[in-house]
Amino acid sequence: MAPTDLLAHVCYFYPCSVSTAAPSTSPQRAGSGSPSPSSDAAQRRIPQEVKFQHRRTAGEVRRCKKGKRTDIKPHEWDKFGYASKEEVLHREIVYDDQTVPIRRVKFRDITPERFIEEFGSKSQPVIVEDCCSHWPAMDKWSIDALEERFRHVSFKVAKDDNGKKLRMKFKYFADYVRHQKDDNPLYLFETDMDDNGFIRPLMDDYEVPSLFPHDWFSLVNADSRPPFRWFCIGPKRSGTTVHIDPLGTAAWNAVTHGTKRWVLFEPHEAKKRVKGKDLLKEDEDDEAIMYFDYILPRIKQAYPDLKVYEGLQKPGEVIFVPGDWWHGVLNLEDTVAVTQNYCGPDNFELVWTRTRKEREKVAWLWLRNMRKYAPDLYQKAMTMNRRDRFKMRHERPAGERLSDASSSSSESSSDSSSDEGVDLDPAGLEAAVPDAFKKLGAACFQKQGRYAVDRMSTTARNSIVPGERGNHEAALNKRRRIQETVLQG
Ligand SMILES: O=C(O)CCC(=O)C(=O)O
Ligand SMILES: [Fe+2]
Structure with a gap:
């Protein structure tokens, strides 16, 4: 039995520390001196214990913390005393x-x-009030209700340096959420919502808001498509540091419980300015809470011409984050949300340009299905390729690499699906972009490849062994066979 097991009957203790430092100062305006951080707290810590309800929570938390951050010890996760x-x-x-x-x-x-006229096509962020307040998730996703339903189900709460997912049973994570005192707590971010039969019931609790009717990336077969859907539980003080979403995709993010504080910057802003790394002092950290505490005030001071978009997102509200916008989040309370990234008429140009360059195999599979199921979109992609003199992999002589393509080694299992046998010769295609794409209006709401998508995803889903316990290789092979049949049939 671990020493911690002997400590209490009702509660189980986990050593951490608490700061005796005064609260950090409020942000100061430009010209009034540099906002001072909370980091000196680290030097004046006295040991404290976090009480958990379950005997095993402390061990589970320690395991995930050790995997996620090798630069600090699990007991140092509260060293700045933000709790x-x-x-x-x-x-x-x-x-x-x-x-x-x-x-x-x-x-x-x-x-x-x-x-789409006011926000999507103009690439303007917006918070839509009362957009998801009718979802069953508004009741069913409280921590207590989720714990009843998913007590023994494991969710991803972190990743290690090798990208391996670190999972924890919900009962331990709920215990952690209720009692943790970390500066930057573990953040549950689960993407296997559809594939994992134990987690799939969450999909019945929400719907894609009607404002986002397009999902043209769903033309890529489910097992080749980059991750695009996440269920998120951020304990208070957790968050996401400033970043841009992959491949130029836009996102909607719906909060059912808690509050998120957002910061956004326009796409043209330099990474150096919006991340503010060079404004960090020695021994300071740059997790979300430190960013909102003192890095953002310093950024504003250092770059008075930088436009900083800020706002709070409450339960029932959905935020639209346009493609390529920088964004960061701090969860001000224990916060539950679902988010999806998508490609639609507002960002297709951007997403296709990025995908054909950065994810060659995904682009090829996408184009192949566009040709078959969404001819308008196919023409649009081919027109762009011709305009930019872009040669896709199957159009280049064997062995010729795309000069500036990033490595595709991180691609999914689809890497091994056959690339041969389908000729995508662009000859004979119309050069003109269909009117429906030129004018962003009602015509664009015709969903592309609906039937095809349903058929493909159902077929693919049936061949997936839920969870991580099945014979993965056999399932993959089966999926590949089905995929090839569907694509070539
Ligand atoms: O809610 C958050 O923490 C932000 C999520 C986000 O930006 C992302 O998943 O890309
Ligand atoms: Fe994001």
Whole structure:
């Protein structure tokens, strides 16, 4: 029995530390000196214990923390003492000259057509109020209700340095959420919602908001498509550091419980400015909470011309993050959300340009299915390729590499699916872009390849062995065979 098991009857203790430092200072405005961080807290820690309800929670948490961060010890996860500095979570956003409120609109005041005209095609972020308040998830995704349903189901709560997923049973994660005092807590981010039969019931609790009717990436077979859907539980103080989503995809993110604080920057802004790494002082960290506490105020001070979009997202609200926008999040409370990335008329050009270059095999499989199931989209992609004199893999002589393509080694199991036997000769295709794509209007709401997509994903789903216990290789081979039949049939 582990020593911690002997400590208590009802509660189980996990050593960590607490700071005796005063709360960090509020953000200061440009010209009033550099906002001071909370990092000196690290030097003045006194040991403290976190009480968990379950005997095994501490061990599970330690295992995941060790895997996720090798630079610090599990007991150092609270070294800056943010759990006793609630002020950071309650700090008001000051909308000064450079801080722009993220626009807000009520769901009942907007149609999908207006949404794409005003926000999608203009690449403007927006928070849509009351967009998902009717979902069953609004009740069914409280931590307590989720614990009842998924007590023994394991969810991904971190990744190690090799990209291996670290999973924890929900009962331990719920225990952790309720009691943790970490500066930057473990963040549950589960993408296997459809494939994992134990987790799939979550899919019945929400729907894709009607404002996002397109999902042209779903023309890529389920097992080749890059991850695009996540169920997220962020304990308070957890968050996501500033980044751009992959392949130019846009995202919607719906909160059912808790509050997210968002920061966004326009796509043209330099990484150096928006991440502010060179504004960090020695011994400081740059996790989400530190970013919102002192890095963002310093960024505003250092770059007064930088436009910073900020806003709070509450339960029932959905935020639209356009493709290529920088964004970061701090969960101000224990927060439950679902998010999906997509490709539609608002961002197809961007996504196709990125995908054909960065994910050659995915692009090839996508194009192959566009040709078969979404001819308008196929023509659009081929027109772009001709315009940019872009040669896809099957069009280049054997052995000729795409000069600036990034490595495709991170691609999914589809890498081994056959690339041969299907000729995608562009000859004879119309050069003109169909009118429906030129004008972003009602015509664009015709869903591309609907039948094909349903048929493919059903077939693929049936061949998947749920969870991680089946014969993975056999399942993959079967899926490959089905995929080839579907694609060539
Ligand atoms: O809710 C969050 O923490 C942000 C999620 C996000 O931006 C992402 O998954 O790409
Ligand atoms: Fe993101």
